[in-house]
Amino acid sequence: MLETFNIQSESGGYEVSIGSHMLVDGLKSEAHKCLKLIDDNVDRLWPLVCQGTGLKVLAVEQNKTLEQVAHLIEALRGLGANRSSYLYAFGGGIVQDLATFVASSYMRGIPWTYCPTTLLGMVDSCIGGKSSLNVGIYKNIAGNFYPPKKILIDIAFCQTLTMQEKIDGLCEAIKICFASPSFALEDCINIFDGDIEALSEKQLFDIVRLSLASKKMFIEEDEFDQGIRLLLNFGHTFGHAIEAATHFSVTHGVAVGVGMLAEIELSILRGIDLGKCARVEKLKSYLYSLLKNLPNLKNQLRTLSVGDALASFRSDKKHSTDKYYLILVNSQGRLERQGLVINPELELQIEIVFSNIKKGLLF
Ligand SMILES: NC(=O)c1ccc[n+]([C@@H]2O[C@H](COP(=O)([O-])OP(=O)(O)OC[C@H]3O[C@@H](n4cnc5c(N)ncnc54)[C@H](O)[C@@H]3O)[C@@H](O)[C@H]2O)c1
Incomplete structure (x- = not known):
């Protein structure tokens, strides 16, 4: 199972790869040498993936803030990051929102790769290039657009998600499929009938592929x-x-x-x-x-x-x-x-x- 496609963007476009075990079996790529922003839980559950220089983030809504962005920027500077540094981010939507904002603003912008580790990150947020931060009581009130250069989706990360975290992703996937003018709604229902305990890696792969293929049209047009x-x-x-x-x-x-x-x-x-x-x-x-x-x-x-x-x-x-x-x-x-x-x-x-x-x- 490996599929690669491109998203057209004003930033020059970016590549999305969906596969299984290419990251969790050990990152052999240049990522080892790069700086990493890592969800604290992912770092604990998948130590092989996240070895190397990394900044850990506790993925809670209360951390999706401008204060956290400032802290991460300071920490990157402390690690010696400069304009030619490259950032890898591992985590769900919270890490992605922070990484997008940090990468876009660190020294006016450094390139980055996003590796979503939640189903919600895989089916939805990973493409589209948005960041959204909470300010005070206001959810997602601040943000910008700064897509990564690459998105690497490893379905194997779903093995350690809870039932509720899988449902988070499935709700966003069915939303995209319902919004789509095609037959994505019916296709999504046909892939998976609601028995989450029995949800296989192949079904997850098919849902991620369908959801991203459906979202691609929306974000390329607008x-x-x-x-x-x-x-x-x-x-x-x-x-x-x-x-x-x-x-x-x-x-x-x-x-x-x-x-x-x-x-x-x-x-x-x-x-x-x-x-x-x-x-x-x-x-x-x-x-x-x-x-x-x-x-x-x-x-x-x-x-x-x-x-x-x-x-x-x-x-x-x-x-x-x-x-x-x-x-x-x-x-x-x-x-x-x-x-x-x-x-x-x-x-x-x-x-x-x-x-x-x-x-x-x-x-
Ligand atoms: N920028 C966008 O386009 C966009 C789109 C949709 C949602 N969002 C934002 O995304 C956030 C929600 O993101 P989310 O649902 O992906 O999750 P999350 O980032 O909130 O993480 C949820 C929990 O899952 C844990 N986790 C992450 N990967 C794991 C793994 N592989 N195994 C075990 N635990 C793991 C995290 O540590 C955390 O405890 C919200 O803040 C939402 O506003 C952003």
């Missing part, structure tokens, strides 16, 4: 998030609010999964008739089959403060002064970006959806 790529924010406005209002006890991918159900619910409250929409039914039943594997999720959602969730929702960077911008579903089960004029009726509908999330009524 690298800087001005048009069609915005559809990939489906589930994220509610998702970010769920993360913040549960103090990140609900992780990103799972929050996006619940967020998609929330944005479907809001579409219905806004008068969209989804009664006979097969695409939406397929997505919902896929999400139900994933989320039912997380017995603690309903308890976590019960702790959600609707007030905090509404505050986070309102401060989302995608809104304007007088409109909330959301990705909703139309009656054909296709995604549409809508600018909804802020008024008491809309505020009430959003509050109803958050209350239903808290009561565990969405799945």
Whole structure:
């Protein structure tokens, strides 16, 4: 299993390789000589991969900050990094967000390679070149675009992920497939029917390949998030609010999964008739089959403060002064970006959806 393809980008493009065991069996490449930014857990679980000069990062949302970026830049300087240094980053979305920002700003930019170690990193965040940092209570409010030169995806890293970390990735993968104008939704469901215990390396490889092939179209057509790529924010406005209002006890991918159900619910409250929409039914039943594997999720959602969730929702960077911008579903089960004029009726509908999330009524 090895596949390589290119992503076109204003930065000159970059290469993505998907394989198995090419990294975890020992990095024989130039990476040994390079500087590394490593997720603390990955360093512990996969010591062979991460030997050499490395900066370790504790992958928690509270560390995805400008302060952490400053600390890493100082540490790189301490290790003697200069303009011709090359950085390798190993980890999930948190390490990727930090590495993107650090690589882009260290001495005005050094080249780097990203090796995603979570399923979410593999199926989604690794391509597209974005960084997103949290500032204060605001999730993903600061960031930039700075794609790596190469992306090396080793599916074997998934062996040490928990069930919940796999579900994080599967939620983002089905979101991309649902957003795609092709038959990716059906293909994704055909690859994997929801039995996570039995998820094989071949199935993971096929899901990563399908998800990235589907996302490629969005980011090549709209690298800087001005048009069609915005559809990939489906589930994220509610998702970010769920993360913040549960103090990140609900992780990103799972929050996006619940967020998609929330944005479907809001579409219905806004008068969209989804009664006979097969695409939406397929997505919902896929999400139900994933989320039912997380017995603690309903308890976590019960702790959600609707007030905090509404505050986070309102401060989302995608809104304007007088409109909330959301990705909703139309009656054909296709995604549409809508600018909804802020008024008491809309505020009430959003509050109803958050209350239903808290009561565990969405799945
Ligand atoms: N920049 C982007 O385009 C983009 C896109 C989507 C999400 N994100 C961000 O990504 C973050 C979520 O990332 P994530 O879900 O990939 O996970 P993560 O980086 O939050 O890591 C989750 C946990 O998995 C551990 N881990 C990582 N690899 C492991 C492995 N192979 N085995 C065992 N444990 C491992 C980490 O140490 C951590 O405890 C969020 O902050 C989200 O906002 C960024």
